[in-house]
Amino acid sequence: MGDPDVLEMVQEKGRRTSRDPDYASHINDESLSSRETSFLITEESEFKRDEQSKDSIFFRDGIRQIDFVLSYVDDIKKEAELKAERRKIFEQNLRKTGLELETEDKRNSEDGRTYFVKIHAPWEVLVTYAEVLGVKMPIKETEIPRDEKMSLSYLAGPVKLPRNVKHPRPEYFTAQFSRNRQELFLIEDESSFFPSSMRNRIVYYILSRCPFGVEDGKKRFGIERLLTSHTYSSAYPLHDGQYWKPSEPPNPVNERYILRQNWARFSYFYKEQPLDLIRNYFGEKFGIYFVFLGFYTEMLTFAAVVGLACFIYGLLSMSDTSSSTEICDPLIGGQIIMCPLCDFVCDYWRLNTTCLASQVSHLFDNESTVFFAIFMGIWVTLFLEFWKQRQARLEYEWDLVDFEEEQQQLQLRPEFEAMCTHRKMNPVTKMSLVIACMVAVIVYRLSVFATFASFMESEASLKQVKSFLTPQITTSLTGSCLNFIVILILNFFYEKISAWITKMEIPRTYQEYESSLTLKMFLFQFVNFYSSCFYVAFFKGKFVGYPGKYTYLFNVWRSEECDPGGCLIELTTQLTIIMTGKQIFGNIKEAIYPLILNWWRRRKARTNSEKLYSRWEQDHDLETFGSLGLFYEYLETVIQFGFVTLFVASFPLAPLLALLNNIIEIRVDAWKLTTQYRRPVAAKAHSIGVWQDILYGMAVLSVATNAFIVAFTSDIIPRLVYYYAYSTDATEPMKGYINNSLSTFLIADFPNHTVPSEKRDFTTCRYRDYRFPPDHDQKYFHNMQYWHVLAAKMTFIIVMEHIVFLVKFLLAWMIPDVPKDVLEKIKREKLITIKILHDFELNKLKENLRTSSAEFSKRVMIQENQV
DSSP: OOOHHHHHHHHHHHHHHHHOHHHHHHHHTSOOOHHHHHHHHHHHHHOOGGGSOTTOOBOTTSSSBOOEEEEEEOOOSTTHHHHHHHHHHHHHHHHHTTOEEEEEOGGGSSSSSEEEEEEEOOHHHHHHHHHHTTOEEEEEEOOSOOOOOOOGGGSSGGGOOOHHHHSOSOOEEEEEOOGGGGGGSOOSOHHHHSOHHHHHHHHHHHHTTOEEEEETTEEEEOHHHHHHTTSSSEEEOOOSSOSSSOOOTTSOOOHHHHHHHHTSOGGGTTSOOOHHHHHHHHOHHHHHHHHHHHHHHHHHHHHHHHHHHHHHHHHHTGGGOHHHHHHHOTTTGGGOEEOOSSSSSOOOEEGGGGHHHHHHHHHHSSHHHHHHHHHHHHHHHHHHHHHHHHHHHHHHHTTOTTOOSOHHHHSBOHHHHHHTTOOOOOGGGGGHHHHHHHHHHHHHHHHHHHHHHHHHHHOGGGTTTTTTOOHHHHHHHHHHHHHHHHHHHHHHHHHHHHHHHHHHHOOSBHHHHHHHHHHHHHHHHHHHHHHHHHHHHHTTTTSOEETTEEOEETTTEEOOOOBTTBSHHHHHHHHHHHHHHHHHHHHHHHHHHHHHHHHHHHHHHTTOTTSOOOHHHHHHTSBOOOTTHHHHHHHHHHHHHHHHHHSGGGOTTHHHHHHHHHHHHHHHHHHIIIIIBOOOOOOOOSSOTHHHHHHHHHHHHHHHHHHHIIIIISSHHHHHHIIIIIOOOSSSTTTTHHHHHEEEEEGGGSOTTTSOSSOOSOSEEEEESOBOOTTSTTTTSBOHHHHHHHHHHHHHHHHHHHHHHHHHHHHHHHSOSSOHHHHHHHHHHHHHHHHHHHHHHHHHHHHHHHHHHHHHHHHHHHHHHHO
16 A cells, blocks of 8 residues: 555645644645655555546545536647646645645546546635635524415415425524634534535635736736636536436435426426525525526516406407507598608508508507506516515525625625726727617618518519508518517627626626626616617607608608507517517527537547546536626526516516516526536625616616607507597597598698609598698698697606606505514524523633633642642
């Protein structure tokens, strides 16, 4: 085996290194003697690799658990020596902190070229940094019963998970860990006292601050910088086993397998989530994301039911609406000649050609639209207020009440310490690309409309299609699809730009970095996803002018007009295509992308099939979730929240689409985290952070946008004004509304460059507006009905906003941020914890006094005997 004296010497150095950081600092400044080195080489060569289970998460001794893994490949480029020197210094400094390292030679790796550095945090390192990070650990099992409050997830037995999965560990009273009070804590086994998620968080904390040398006169440190420079190829904590089978002893319980079986299965879409287990395995930051996503999905159920009811109402009443009846009637709509929708190439057209569009428009533009807009304004308030309560309850359950943005989040970022001389950049200058693309889509719509119009008029084969595929519908559909493609392309650039701008600002702390990046990225995405919807909702058809005096974009393209039934159906089309397309594309990308990458990576790696495919190599070949992985999940959810709230008056089925997507999203995220991605580094969080402020801002904005959509985009207000003020038929009040809403224009007043070239046997055409006829003294000026309708629209906006905001403020005032029962439990737990600490300190003081008294008595007796 080797020289026993050397073995004892090496083992003693290892023991003293873990116990005594000062000794570790001293010993690692010295290199091992050649005798010691030859012994270690002999030990490594005699180690039989095939005797170790491929699922082992321990060092070769089978005792020390692997808490983190670093990997690297020999670099033959000119920087090979520099990278090797960095690794040498970095690993030496890691040992000085007390961490234990074990390197797997590339000859033992599956691909024959990758080195793996396994890292173990001994007890002394864990207790030291647990105190530094203010970690709370159990001191006594609590007698306070768990909160089993009924919610949507608990309405029926089938949705429940087994109790041991839902609550894998008992509830404890906890206190901030202290090395001097170790006897106070429930330490049954040092190897399992700190959960694996906490162990990898502590190790990553050390890795992110460990120096690796001085370059260009500056101190360089941090694993992230080494990964960026490709000194190391990856750094990750290990999964605790395979996801398709439970672990075998001596490995601990395979929580990854339990999560896969009870959470990451699509057949379990109706089940509640094992939130405590998610928190234990991935950390609080991931746990709170899935709590938020699950709660948001539950609340969407109510909005989806009401939205579906409104849609069904529109469907049932579609054939009874007087507006579409008049438009479709050959004797009414068939006799109304409409003015051309574009210059020169567009011809006059009959109103009944938009029959189908007017009928479909009634699905979303009816009396229930107003009700649903008001309902969603109240729903979003209830959602945010109840979420604050759920978050407060979660803080108590997960012991985050006194959590002050974990020290790690408030620590200075290594990038700030190394690059604090850079200047800040202004993100506003980067918005020009967004606006340019939005204008380009508008120009596309304006120019392509004329092409579609002339093509469909000239092609006799399209005669059957014209009844339902009009130039307006064709332009709207293709424009929406093009806009969606542009959105996907621009997203790639916006992510890079946002990250680059934030990096140039050099935020001081991790919290500042995340907040800054979140606001920038959301600003880009907000404009990118919603700009086209804002255009259709609030600009299209609002500044058209009138025949003979149209408004032009850049004096070239004539502004788009709305359908005689309003622009709401186009907004619905735009919203449906973008929202549905984004959700389908996002789910496919999240599911397929890592699957293909992992398959390809494993296929390339398996070159030496006779070698053992170890636990760390299996995880090495998985996709990296990344430090911003959770950020993108939040961003996706918040963008969806915008579709559900900002424009929901035009599309009551939006909550239902979001609900169906989120049911799938939860399981897709669970599946990819447990099977396709490396285990992310655990992190703590007590809330969803800056996303909550963004949600509140969008909630307030949604009240205004939906009020304006109902007033200016839908046709409800003009119909109500006609019903109460201008109708002349008492038995059928809405009879004649279509004719009343169209003004008359004399064809002879058209400028030569806009009028169709062929002669016509009619002298006037109609257009949608409230203007005086050509035989009036103030021809083509707005008439009194226009001002009545405008006043009614503004009145509606003011009344609706005041009603919704009043209800919002009342609900916010009535619903406490922290439930009363949670406040009582927090107070009780604090009192009990203080009592436990007091009793511990008192007993410790008594013991010290007894010891001091015994020593004093002993000394007195010795002195007396001497006398």
